[in-house]
Amino acid sequence: MNTKRLTIMTEIAIMAALAYILGMIKLFQMPQGGSISLIMLPIAIIALRRGVVPGLITGFLVGELDHLIGGYVVHPVQLLLDYPIAYTAIGLVGFARPATGVPQLGKVWSFLFAGIAIRFLCHFTSGIVWFGSYAPEGMPVATYSALYNLSYLVPEFIITGIVLTLLAKKAPQQILLARSYTS
Template sequence: MSRDRLLTMMEVAVMTGLAVVLSNVKFGALWAMGGSISLIMVPIFVIAFRRGWKMGVLTGLLVGLLNLLIGGYVVHPVQLILDYPLAYLVLGLASILVLKKGAVPSITAIVIGLLFATTLRFLSHFASGVIWFGEYAPEGMNVSLYSALYNLSYLVPEMLLTLGVLLLLAKKYPQFFLAKRTRHESDAA
């Protein structure tokens, strides 16, 4: 096994574990049917921007599966897929829009990637909410509107918190997004 491949696997494992730990550090109130504001998305986005969308998707998949195993709420097999593995693996697609590989992503690329991937996560949770959790909508309220408002109520703040952390990292420690550093760069740091 090559050194780079081993290092990539170790980074995916560490970021997956970090995401699961950060999912337990919650900000704000807890929602009745799941959803919370945490920093769970930060490690998934970091590995996606650092190692590319494939490793980002793998990390997101692992995070979703671990969240399911640790405390998932399942009413149907398709809902399980929508709310856990799919909702998190799509976050890894954030880096698909980064044009220059191996470079620190621009602020614009981070913002667009984060918006794109979080929208995909929202759509996954939204579909699950409409199909399986519509019964919890207040009487007379449109089920689609209920699902949209419910999921946006925690995903928007979580996205903004994640964006703040990523922008801080990009500004203060941009080399964190670089997978490889040459000997010369290591000596200069």
């Protein structure tokens, strides 16, 4: 195995573990699942450092860690939507990674938004199909699912985007730019 590939695999493992740990440090915990944390930050960082595929792999691993260590599963499709697919989507931030130099912040925010939009659709769908019984009486299930999921995903998106922006401005060489390795 060459040095570059081993380095990327090591970074993926470290970022997946870091994401899981940051996910345990919750700024706010929702009553039926979901929270505001920095769980998406390491996924976005590895995607910006190494590209889309490492970002997607890291997101998948984070989703599986979240599922295996503390997930709540009522159906196999719900498992896929709420865990691996939802977190894998955050790896789309890797599309903002330029061939050289620091990523443009507008692109970073755009692809972070795309990833969180897919994550929202996963949780929203899961909420409608499997968790609609939590909706208050008289409230449409779709409205409840949308409001519930947006109440923690929007702040998480904003916080992650702000931290990525600060990292891009203050420490781009150390955090966002991977060194070149010769094999």
